[in-house]
Amino acid sequence: MAKEALKPQAIAGDFSKIVDKEAMRPSNDAIKWSGKVPHVLTVAGSDSGAGAGIQADIKASGALGVYCSSVITAVTAQNTVGVQGIHPVPEEFVAEQLKSVLSDMQVDVVKTGMLPSTGVIKVLCHKLKQFPIRALVVDPVLVATSGDVLSGPSTLDAFREELFPMADIVTPNVREASVLLGGFDIKTITDMCSAAKSLYSLGPRNVLVKGGDLPESSDAVDIFFDGEHCHELRGVRVRTHNTHGTGCTLASCIAAELAKGSPMLGAIQAAKCFVEEALEQSKDLAIGNGPQGPFDHFFKLRNHYARPCGTRFKPRDLFLYAVTDSGMNKKWGRSISDAVKAAIEGGATIIQLREKNIETKVFVEAAEASLEICRSYGVPLLINDRVDVALACETDGVHVGQSDMPVRTVRQLLGPNKIIGVSCKTPEQAHQAWLDGANYIGCGGVFPTNTKKNNPTIGLDGLKNIFQSSLLPGVAIGGIGVENAHMIVEMGLPNLKGVAVVSALFDRLDISSETRRLLGVLETTRIPEEKRLEASE
Numbered sequence: 114m115a116k117e118a119l120k121p122q123a124i125a126g127d128f129s130k131i132v133d134k135e136a137m138r139p140s141n142d143a144i145k146w147s148g149k150v151p152h153v154l155t156v157a158g159s160d161s162g163a164g165a166g167i168q169a170d171i172k173a174s175g176a177l178g179v180y181c182s183s184v185i186t187a188v189t190a191q192n193t194v195g196v197q198g199i200h201p202v203p204e205e206f207v208a209e210q211l212k213s214v215l216s217d218m219q220v221d222v223v224k225t226g227m228l229p230s231t232g233v234i235k236v237l238c239h240k241l242k243q244f245p246i247r248a249l250v251v252d253p254v255l256v257a258t259s260g261d262v263l264s265g266p267s268t269l270d271a272f273r274e275e276l277f278p279m280a281d282i283v284t285p286n287v288r289e290a291s292v293l294l295g296g297f298d299i300k301t302i303t304d305m306c307s308a309a310k311s312l313y314s315l316g317p318r319n320v321l322v323k324g325g326d327l328p329e330s331s332d333a334v335d336i337f338f339d340g341e342h343c344h345e346l347r348g349v350r351v352r353t354h355n356t357h358g359t360g361c362t363l364a365s366c367i368a369a370e371l372a373k374g375s376p377m378l379g380a381i382q383a384a385k386c387f388v389e390e391a392l393e394q395s396k397d398l399a400i401g402n403g404p405q406g407p408f409d410h411f412f413k414l415r416n417h418y419a420r421p422c423g424t425r426f427k428p429r430d431l432f433l434y435a436v437t438d439s440g441m442n443k444k445w446g447r448s449i450s451d452a453v454k455a456a457i458e459g460g461a462t463i464i465q466l467r468e469k470n471i472e473t474k475v476f477v478e479a480a481e482a483s484l485e486i487c488r489s490y491g492v493p494l495l496i497n498d499r500v501d502v503a504l505a506c507e508t509d510g511v512h513v514g515q516s517d518m519p520v521r522t523v524r525q526l527l528g529p530n531k532i533i534g535v536s537c538k539t540p541e542q543a544h545q546a547w548l549d550g551a552n553y554i555g556c557g558g559v560f561p562t563n564t565k566k567n568n569p570t571i572g573l574d575g576l577k578n579i580f581q582s583s584l585l586p587g588v589a590i591g592g593i594g595v596e597n598a599h600m601i602v603e604m605g606l607p608n609l610k611g612v613a614v615v616s617a618l619f620d621r622l623d624i625s626s627e628t629r630r631l632l633g634v635l636e637t638t639r640i641p642e643e644k645r646l647e648a649s650e
């Protein structure tokens with residue numbers, strides 16, 4: 114049967130288009146605004162230790178404000194040491210549970226975990242055809258981290274031939290991807306991309322190969338293949354033993370975000386952000402005596418000051434910083450929010466609305482429209498200069514210069530959880546920014562620019578001077594584009610996290626493809642060996 118014909122309801126086309134408008138609103142507030150609660154059904158095994166499986170799925174969904182029903186496929190006796198026993202639930206009873214939930218409860222998204230037998234997989238596929246849902250997230254749980262087999266080799270054909278063609282996304286780790294591909298050796302990111310493409314050819318609409326198990330890097334790199342592009346999704350590797358249930362949680366968070374109306378990439382990014390934050394917040398948790406403990410899905414309830422996931426500042430978000438310009442948008446005849454969307458689709462990792470000659474009302478409307486887009490992709494949105502607009506629209510923060518509102522005042526107004534960026538042209542200004550509570554610095558003009566009149570050029574030397582001493586991460590700005598961005602990366606300065614760009618993206622016919630081109634340059638430029646050594650000294 115053709116791939117599309119096998120899909121559950123999402124089959125009808127773009128997932129985001131069939132989501133009801135209210136449910137499109139980001140974050141947990143969806144419940145407040147709509148009578149219909151976003152609903153994920155997890156079809157998985159029970160973990161008596163409650164770190165993984167059904168229990169992790171319910172906790173993850175709950176933490177993201179999504180209702181989670183559960184069909185249990187097996188009961189496991191499990192703790193932080195390993196899996197002591199597995200008791201599969203008879204197929205007929207899995208079928209009965211599926212029927213009970215799917216026939217009554219308006220499930221949006223089904224997420225699968227441990228499917229212990231071919232029979233269970235077949236029952237599930239049959240029920241999904243009988244009761245259409247909006248999306249299917251398949252986490253092909255084959256072996257627990259402890260090494261215990263949760264789904265034997267006899268199920269591989271059913272996964273590949275029956276379930277994958279129905280899936281909107283499959284989320285294997287490197288080991289699972291290798292087993293599913295008959296022992297394909299995955300050692301590098303390039304191997305992960307090849308594996309993602311091979312799995313995609315089995316029928317799912319998207320593939321996420323999780324690289325947490327790959328050794329060498331200090332980053333956790335996942336590969337997302339959407340049928341066209343292989344995206345490298347980098348995250349910080351949190352040093353902790355409390356990682357039991359990360360795979361189940363990530364897949365459940367993706368399902369929960371999809372149920373709330375996020376597009377696929379936004380759902381994955383939000384899910385990664387949640388897992389990273391949960392691991393970070395659970396490093397000191399001591400539950401059990403085994404090598405791999407559970408983590409706290411409800412860390413936000415525990416810590417009043419924990420930053421909301423969507424707005425927590427991550428220096429890596431500065432990688433490709435797109436700054437809008439209303440003059441350029443007018444010239445090309447597009448709205449601010451259309452320009453923002455195009456930049457994000459091209460790979461921009463953070464957005465700043467820099468609208469100098471605009472009525473406040475129009476600015477607020479543009480910020481609201483842009484925020485909706487940014488939230489759906491998990492990209493932070495900052496406002497240039499106008500703290501009032503940032504407050505009114507609850508954007509993720511502001512960027513101010515040396516002659517704008519002082520950073521300390523901005524911090525008082527915005528509170529501890531918003532992102533504040535400051536323009537700096539000297540090491541002294543950068544140090545002051547750190548003292549005042551800024552999150553990052555923007556330094557330029559690195560090259561001459563026509564976008565900001567009478568802007569002094571500090572050059573690459575000025576940039577180096579600042580970032581050699583800066584305690585804050587930051588970006589370079591001014592006259593940067595595809596031709597010279599490599600020079601910034603090649604400087605190899607650890608706190609210089611990216612480039613901020615206006616005209617090279619927005620004074621162009623096709624914003625998305627220009628952004629993509631710039632992203633390509635940033636991603637492929639290598640830091641020379643001597644700089645790498647300097648940086649590590």
Ligand SMILES: Cc1ncc(COP(=O)(O)OP(=O)(O)O)c(N)n1
Pocket residue numbers: 434436465467497498512513514515517534535536554555556565588590613
């Ligand atoms: C990322 C980033 N860096 C620097 C600036 C410049 O800010 P400022 O000095 O306040 O000048 P205006 O942008 O307000 O003209 C920036 N906007 N973004």
Ligand SMILES: Cc1nc(C(=O)O)sc1CCOP(=O)(O)O
Pocket residue numbers: 436536555556557558559561562563564565568590591592593613614615616617
């Ligand atoms: C907004 C801004 N700030 C600068 C600084 O030096 O602080 S340079 C600049 C303009 C950057 O535009 P373009 O990418 O088109 O050169």
Ligand SMILES: [Mg+2]
Pocket residue numbers: 497498512513514517
């Ligand atoms: Mg300013």
